[in-house]
């Protein structure tokens with residue numbers, strides 16, 4: 001399952017060294033933009049940007065709404081690196097490739113990872129356009145044995161058996177709530193459990209019912225592997241889901257979802273998400289790794 005996809009420490013290091021030779025920026029924060037949320041990267045000041053296709057060892061992005069650029073720059077005076085587009089297993093990438101950038105970020109000196117995604121909702125109290133602060137995740141592929149940490153453990157990154165309890169940093173979640181309150185956004189901000197499925201098909205009614213019973217508030221096709229790898233190498237993690245669609249749970253429900261409608265909703269709400277992430281970064285203490 002892992003031999004031909006195994007990536008060596010030297011491979012991650014080569015990509016990190018190449019990036020360090022191409023930019024003066026030394027980011028402590030990395031941001032991964034979900035479907036239609038690439039606008040986040042556009043606000044970085046003094047940008048150095050690289051197409052994924054020009055970065056040695058980097059996978060290529062194939063999904064509409066994922067531009068495929070790595071952008072370095074300053075956000076509120078803090079140095080960040082932003083992925084305008086991520087990798088998904090349904091594109092045919094191995095989980096090592098899906099999570100390749102996270103380990104490269106670690107080698108660049110990144111301490112905090114901010115993940116964003118587009119997701120459908122199952123929770124009864126949610127609405128399209130809401131923002132969900134991720135409290136925890138259910139990693140369905142991971143539970144089924146599809147885990148980016150499969151294979152020989154690289155002790156230089158982290159331990160063989162990492163804990164995933166408290167993976168989504170509580171201080172940062174509290175900080176985000178305070179920011180939302182101050183920005184008058186509380187009425188459309190939720191906190192909940194993100195469930196990762198493999199995709200690319202959206203859920204059947206029976207699957208939606210199952211995931212709802214398991215405790216999932218929102219469902220998407222990414223994020224959990226990136227978070228597993230980030231926690232393995234001791235990064236602080238914060239996650240946001242933009243709620244783009246309802247997931248039907250009854251046979252009489254005619255609501256249907258497609259990627260175009262997901263992109264339309266995330267593009268409509270991208271500015272709000274961008275404001276929240278900007279304020280979060282603004283209030284983050286990057287030196288001692290705590291929220292101010």
Ligand SMILES: O=P(O)(O)O[C@@H]1C[C@H](O)[C@@H](CO)O1
Pocket residue numbers: 033034035063086088116117118119199220221222223258259262263
């Ligand atoms: O990269 P994310 O998780 O934001 O993308 C979501 C999940 C699928 O890739 C796609 C479905 O529309 O959007």
